Amino acid sequence: MKRIGILTSGGDAPGMNAAVRAVTKTAIHHGLGVVGIRYGYAGLVAGDFVTLTAENVDHMINMGGTFLYSARYPEFAQKEVQEKGVEQLKKHDIDTVIVIGGDGSYHGALALTRLGINSIGLPGTIDNDIPYTEYTIGLDTACNTAMQAIDRIRDTASSHHRVFVVNVMGRNCGDIAMRVGLASGADAIVVPERSYDIKAIAERLKRGFKDGKDNGIIILAEGVMDAADFRTELLKYGEFDCRANVIGHMQRGGAPTVTDRINATKMGNYAVKLLLDGKGGLAVGMENGQLETHDILDLFDEKHASEESLIDINEEMTK
Numbered sequence: 001m002k003r004i005g006i007l008t009s010g011g012d013a014p015g016m017n018a019a020v021r022a023v024t025k026t027a028i029h030h031g032l033g034v035v036g037i038r039y040g041y042a043g044l045v046a047g048d049f050v051t052l053t054a055e056n057v058d059h060m061i062n063m064g065g066t067f068l069y070s071a072r073y074p075e076f077a078q079k080e081v082q083e084k085g086v087e088q089l090k091k092h093d094i095d096t097v098i099v100i101g102g103d104g105s106y107h108g109a110l111a112l113t114r115l116g117i118n119s120i121g122l123p124g125t126i127d128n129d130i131p132y133t134e135y136t137i138g139l140d141t142a143c144n145t146a147m148q149a150i151d152r153i154r155d156t157a158s159s160h161h162r163v164f165v166v167n168v169m170g171r172n173c174g175d176i177a178m179r180v181g182l183a184s185g186a187d188a189i190v191v192p193e194r195s196y197d198i199k200a201i202a203e204r205l206k207r208g209f210k211d212g213k214d215n216g217i218i219i220l221a222e223g224v225m226d227a228a229d230f231r232t233e234l235l236k237y238g239e240f241d242c243r244a245n246v247i248g249h250m251q252r253g254g255a256p257t258v259t260d261r262i263n264a265t266k267m268g269n270y271a272v273k274l275l276l277d278g279k280g281g282l283a284v285g286m287e288n289g290q291l292e293t294h295d296i297l298d299l300f301d302e303k304h305a306s307e308e309s310l311i312d313i314n315e316e317m318t319k
């Protein structure tokens, strides 16, 4: 093995830098060189490479965003573009790659492996939408950030006896909404994985106010609909003082939590060991708190299993 290339791709996620740091430090420990590829697959094809040293990644464990930058570069789905990327890697003596990104980015990692560059995918996305893993790097920080925002929204909602419909991120996956909804004591959690009854939600809110509650919070996954549209629908079933709120990209920023730092570090360390063992085309995941691997190819036929029981628990606790 010569040198490891590392890139971050897709939406940035808190903890990506911690993973890059772990890869760099572990690789150096084993006498390997590490090259940072900037701007995801776009930088790979352009040859935007930077040698990483232990000093480069110092203080990176606590930094949000990705210092390697990220990109959405759909052109990388084309074989001839992938081959240009491989040429760049060979030119720079890089024979293995670690990709930190979401499900889309994994397609690129598999393509590189098939073209002779052993590549390992680390789950780096706030969405937690990757099959065969209960956790993705950035999920915990994003949930904490959203939860803190909702705590603040509840303060103002209570002061005015208002209902707030709050959109949280997650693309087509409801995991952030489920976690944040339960953690913030939402009156309803609405996600793409489950059908919902907007009239029943309105009735529940009405009952709450009648019984003396002074606020209503609905956590709405962005994959279902916009908070503004949901508000319009809700108002057909009751007269609420109701506001729509979108937390948005704030959920992707900020210093990673302890959980994200530790898991990103473990995953980065593990990825180097997999490459040292000559492995490629694998996705690192976590099941019952333990790291494991699956063939990337197997992920594409699977759907991520959300912890939907969180919604059941929340439902059981609402009248």
Ligand SMILES: Nc1ncnc2c1ncn2[C@@H]1O[C@H](COP(=O)(O)OP(=O)(O)OP(=O)(O)O)[C@@H](O)[C@H]1O
Residues within 6 Å of the ligand: 009, 010, 011, 012, 040, 041, 042, 071, 072, 073, 074, 075, 076, 077, 078, 101, 102, 103, 104, 105, 106, 107, 108, 111, 124, 125, 126, 127, 171
């Ligand atoms: N089929 C594919 N083949 C090769 N590369 C791909 C493919 N699909 C996506 N990619 C690469 O991965 C990049 C990121 O994919 P995508 O935008 O789906 O984000 P992601 O990795 O799923 O992360 P997130 O959803 O968290 O933002 C794309 O811009 C592209 O460069």
Ligand SMILES: O=P(O)(O)OC[C@H]1O[C@](O)(CO)[C@@H](O)[C@@H]1O
Residues within 6 Å of the ligand: 011, 102, 125, 126, 127, 169, 170, 171, 222, 252
């Ligand atoms: O940063 P962009 O391109 O606006 O993408 C937003 C999307 O990226 C994510 O933040 C991460 O995949 C999703 O939750 C969201 O739907």
Ligand SMILES: [Mg+2]
Residues within 6 Å of the ligand: 010, 102, 103, 104, 125, 127, 129
């Ligand atoms: Mg994705």
